[in-house]
Amino acid sequence: MDTQLRRCRGEAKLFRGNLPAVRPEPNTELVRALVRAYRWNQMLFWHEVPSIRALARQESISDRYVRFLLPLAYLAPDIIEAILDGEAPLDLTIQRLITDLPLDWAEQRRQLGFPK
Numbered sequence: 001m002d003t004q005l006r007r008c009r010g011e012a013k014l015f016r017g018n019l020p021a022v023r024p025e026p027n028t029e030l031v032r033a034l035v036r037a038y039r040w041n042q043m044l045f046w047h048e049v050p051s052i053r054a055l056a057r058q059e060s061i062s063d064r065y066v067r068f069l070l071p072l073a074y075l076a077p078d079i080i081e082a083i084l085d086g087e088a089p090l091d092l093t094i095q096r097l098i099t100d101l102p103l104d105w106a107e108q109r110r111q112l113g114f115p116k
Helices: 028-045 051-061 063-074 079-087 093-098 107-114
Strands: 003-008 013-018
Touching: 028 051, 028 063, 028 079, 028 093, 051 063, 063 093, 079 107
Parallel strands: none
Antiparallel strands: 003 013
């Protein structure tokens, strides 16, 4: 009997038997974090807000949290695409994404377990 580990509604689930071809579902927590990081980065880039502190105040969150997520705006495009398509590794978490995230895209792929 066939057994597969798949992402379903942001969780890893074990399925047994013949499985219909189902498109994996993206991890909503990761997607939400990516969207926020990209939007915040654009706001800072285009000077819509003068600083991270002002951005945090505007969003009613801590500036520490903004600094925590901002590096996600610099992920390799194929990693972002995999996350949005629900094809990221099952063990990929926000914490793992932002921990010592290198700017080099090849190194990001290696560190996060993405194929070349």
